[in-house]
Amino acid sequence: MPVSDTIKAVLFDRDGTLLDLQATWAGAFYFIIRDMAGGDESKIQTLADYSGYFMDSRKFDMRSRLLTGAPSDYCARWAEICERPYGEDFMRDFTDLSLKYCDVSPTFLPGASQALDALKHAGIPMGIATNGTESSARRQMAHLGYEDHFFAVIGYDSGYGAKPEAGQVLAFADQLQIEPGDVLMIGDSLHDVHAGKAAGAMTLALPTGAASSDELLAEADQVISSLADLPLMLGLPLPVSAPQARPSLPL
Structure with missing residues (x-):
């Protein structure tokens, strides 16, 4: 039918x-990744590599887990990279940053x-x-x-x-x-x-x-x-x- x-x-x-995807989120995730990593360049690069994100060009690899998965699918690893406990505080920070930068260029x-x-x-x-x-x-x-x-x-x-x-x-x-x-x-x-x-x-x-x-x-x-x-x-x-x-x- x-x-x-x-x-x-x-x-x-x-x-x-x-x-x-690229126009809306690529610029936003440049700032989200940097802020979640606290400006630490090593952590920034590790987060980007894990996430399928290119910091230099501010673009996603179209196979990036960020494009289809929920934050709960990848934020446990993000917390590990950032050397922070994975839990409500970490997810609250991620959610706040997503909201802060989501309207950079929708x-x-x-x-x-x-x-x-x-x-x-x-x-x-x-x-x-x-x-x-x-x-x-x-x-x-x-x-x-x-x-x-x-x-x-x-x-x-x-x-x-x-x-x-x-x-x-x-x-x-x-x-x-x-x-x-x-x-x-x-x-x-x-x-x-x-x-x-x-x-x-x-x-x-x-x-x-x-x-x-x-x-x-x-x-x-x-x-x-x-x-x-x-x-x-x-x-x-x-x-x-x-x-x-x-x-x-x-x-």
């Missing part, structure tokens, strides 16, 4: 799906804002499910002027677990009081696809981040090249801007 036939709500991954991928506008115009509820923090996702959407587009924003720290587990998707469906099978989960990684499938949702993938088209085609219900294609796929009209008044000619 085509994914467009039965959906009642759409749940988006954030990084690599709505937001350009950047939508091509077609993302138009897709969000089309879904909102059609009255389809939307949410975000991210393996980052809820607070950073909310701040980024506010920075971009899109916070009112989302019924729910769910992070790894929102109490429902992290992808590829099903908790975030199930929580979104539960909050809307719909069946998980009525949700379309959209993401760029196998974590997103697996989370959607584990919850019983439909899955749509994009090769715009952490996984290739071939990897996604083997797992997702459908793959599209860009969110610019989403409104057409769902049979939605693109919102039309209000006509501009014709300027008066001088007499």
Whole structure:
């Protein structure tokens, strides 16, 4: 069955799906890594190497564990490198720095804002499910002027677990009081696809981040090249801007 036939709500991954990974986070993680390492150059380089991050060019290796994993997946090793206990204090510092730098340069991928506008115009509820923090996702959407587009924003720290587990998707469906099978989960990684499938949702993938088209085609219900294609796929009209008044000619 085509994914467009039965959906009642759409749940988006954030990084690599709505937001350009490199443009949004590469600059931010330069500062996050330096601050977490306390400016110690040896620790900075070790954190960067472990994380798949290039300090000189301020870019991610696209195989970086930071691009798909939740902070809880890598921060235990970060704490070890920083010679600090891994626990609430360390995670609080990481979360605070993520929030501090998350809006350095949040950047939508091509077609993302138009897709969000089309879904909102059609009255389809939307949410975000991210393996980052809820607070950073909310701040980024506010920075971009899109916070009112989302019924729910769910992070790894929102109490429902992290992808590829099903908790975030199930929580979104539960909050809307719909069946998980009525949700379309959209993401760029196998974590997103697996989370959607584990919850019983439909899955749509994009090769715009952490996984290739071939990897996604083997797992997702459908793959599209860009969110610019989403409104057409769902049979939605693109919102039309209000006509501009014709300027008066001088007499």
